[in-house]
Amino acid sequence: MAGRFEGKVALVTGAASGIGRGSAQAFAQEGASVVVADVAEDGGHETVKLIEDAGGRAAFVRADVSKAAEVEALVEQAIATFGRLDYAHNNAGVLGTARPAHEIDEADWDRLIAINLKGVWLCMKYEVPQMLEHGGAIVNTSSAAGLVGMQALGAYTASKHGVAGLTKSAALDYAKLGIRVNAVCPGGVDTPLVRNIEDPGSFPPQAMPVMPRFGTPEDIANAVIWLCSDDSSYVTGHLLSVDGAMTVQ
Template sequence: MPSSSGAPHDLSSSAFEGKVVLVTGAGRGMGQASARAFATRGATVVIGDRDADRAAQTVKLIEQDGGIAEVVPVDVTDAASVRELIATIAARHGRLDVAHNNAGVFTAGGPAGDIDEQQWRAQLDVNLTGVMLTMKYEIQHMRAHGGGTIVNTASNMGDHLRYPGTGAYAASKAGVSALTRAAALDHVSDGIRINAVSPGATDTLMTFLPGESETERAERLNGTIPLGRLARPDEIIAAVLWLASDAASFVVGHDLVVDGGASA
């Protein structure tokens, strides 16, 4: 079993046996942890990432764990690229059972009156439009092939909680929460369950400020979290796995907050 940066231990090792699972943004951080977690539970995992080297590293880790994975390059902001991703999965595997739409970027951006317009567009393009496009083509495939499950990565910093200077990121992630719920109602009758997970501050590279040490990050963030520490990636992925599994078969259109009480 991999370390805590890989798979949590609360679902059986065969929970996704025979399933084909797509994880976007799986070259590092929570996406990598998600891909490893699905693979250790029997899934064939497709790594959708625009960084080929990082994606290849995730595949290597999965293969070392004894799992099966492959890379299909994708730019989630480009409709043609996303359409080709889903078409490639269908051609190679004939099915797509689960998708974890996790690709995202974060730039603090500054106060609303000073938001850099390029940073605004970049965050909405990846975080919100990227989720819309991946869901669109995943849904089209799943609708024609008997259904499936989709989990989108939103954030507690959006629909649930806000910090000064993060308006662009918060807007993009609040949009993911709203889009998830709308899509869930649109497509539950197609046999597709759609939910979101909203992580709080997590021990990944995304939570570091430029040049910041682990100690400095802890001093900045730990006091904002009632549990007194950042989440481990596996603690977030435990929620993703549950939402994607048959154990959550009656859960539709939910945004599951996993943030140590920060937004309670």
């Protein structure tokens, strides 16, 4: 596949499914070699197959983003397999159960923050040293819930606001060092994360898009690719809403 990212290497977490799979496929379509990272092995291998069947290059690495040793090994494996790292989409995340703040279990809070927020930080911790050698671009997946409050989603909303703040601080850390750091803030996107909600009625109206459809993984991937491309070379520290006007209300 020839494209804007020929000769480049992209790493995508949460790439066994949904938004991450769409992003991994889009990086490959642009010519990048793609490291598909996830805890879900079957889905990860399926993403690699989809990319290879379309003529692209990809490799699956099993990694839990909440565990430092696994993230360090993931980046080492990326370098061992493809030789460099240019782009990262730190995207793995979980939604948790919808309930008011005082009813959140401590274990659920800790798990969600460990995956959604600490996981993004751990990924950057090990990705950035590779990118300092030649420059790069990082896109973190925040959420509409990283910009506004969402009733009954306190832990999730806290984690995604955390990703937004981390993204802005990291953009400052690396603005003079050739690494841009941005975030996408999806609204409702048609993925298993949304389809598996046990009680959709428990989610507030503000968690629904205003445009008359849910987003698609391709909608988010288009934003991720733009944020990694030279077309956005003066954009860093930006939180890009891709939400069908959810947060404009």
